[in-house]
Amino acid sequence: MASIAEQPATLSNDEIRRYSRHLIMPEVGMEGQLKLKQARVLCVGAGGLGSPLALYLAAAGVGTLGIVDFDVVDFSNLQRQIIHSTADVGRKKLDSAAESIAGINPHVAIRKFETRLTSDNALEIFREFDLIVDGTDNFATRYLVNDACVLTGKPNVYGSIFRFEGQASVFATENGPCYRCLYPEPPPPGLVPSCAEGGVLGILPGLVGVIQATEAIKLILGSGEPLIGRLLLVDALAMRFRELKLRKNPDCPVCGTNRTITTLIDYEQFCGVRGAEQPATGKLGDMTPEELKQRLDRGDDIFVLDVRDPHEYQICNLGGHLIPLKDLPQRVGELDATREIVVHCKLGGRSAKAVDFLKQNGFTNVHNLVGGINAWADRVDPKMPKY
């Protein structure tokens, strides 16, 4: 890539053996392999997308891999985050990822950034890399990654997933569109479910992450046709790949002709407080799992309403009355407005919406179980399965 400082680099005999299948291909060859070796790629997130893409970039011989992550490996990650192993549960994702990468290719220099990417640190971190791969999971960080890429002039290799559907593109190249050209604004908080609430097919981040790795390698090599100005749509269930044309929006606030965004902004505010889909806490009308347990044990007359979907009820339940959130308007007649009602879902997001809906419909004594059934499993009933 043009931004890489020209420095003499060579491959050792070990490296030549390792990369022989690249070296014998004219599209890569020695010249391409040295470009890979000198390339510095930043993976934002070491989760679903970050796992396969970091593994493949490391195996391919990208010389410097940066990883930004602040999370800890959880059992529920292992269904798709293949850079982490069962033995890594409880460890920092950064440490676990670095170990896997080093195991695959000891020639890779790993830069660990144990932090949440923020408006205060993004530009500084991005400057040390040639291209950025976005493997984040919330709108606030996606807009932050995009804007920081535009402001620092680094390509943004984008991938995003939901259930069994994915999107991939290359944003923020010199003449190509950016993420804001495609979506000027994020959805209001709560309207689009996160993977924790909506689920994701385990192989999907593999498919999309490897597409991102492919694009990163093509950008480094300067060959092929990168996904610039194209949005690739992946539907794993139908196994259909489609492609849409993207245009650079001349009115884009960050990369258009009359730019209004020239520095990083407050992305949490831009995306709403709950842009990261954190469970709501401390609101009036909330009830903690401990409080609910205490009241139920005491024999208080409490009606537990479960607004999850039936397949979630099968995993675990509190014996509550099941009305999925989307059916609530039609089935509200099943509820008795004179009784005290506690609503729960998995994490507290859907139940908060159900509480709002019930309050608008004349229910006065309704509470939201904070943190959902997962918080109940954490704090009241450790034997309950957590999903």
Next chain:
Amino acid sequence: MKIMIPTPLRQYAAGQSAVEVPGSTVGEAVQALLGSHPELRKHLYNDQGKLRAFVNLYLNEDDIRYLQQEKTPVAAGDTLSIIPSIAGGRG
């Protein structure tokens, strides 16, 4: 014509991934869709009746913002895709 419904919105369209609708423009086709699946409306349009900024409509491969928006004429064999932003990936 056919309207493709993305995963996050299928729950508001009786679980369908594609819906056949009549109409001679993009706007008419979308109104026909909302006629049979009214719950979709608030996910596609804001309170002022404008298409939401995180939802794009593509006629075949092209963003209707760069055609004639909702007045863009459509033919029977066309496909209209609703493409909302999705954010998952790290978690």
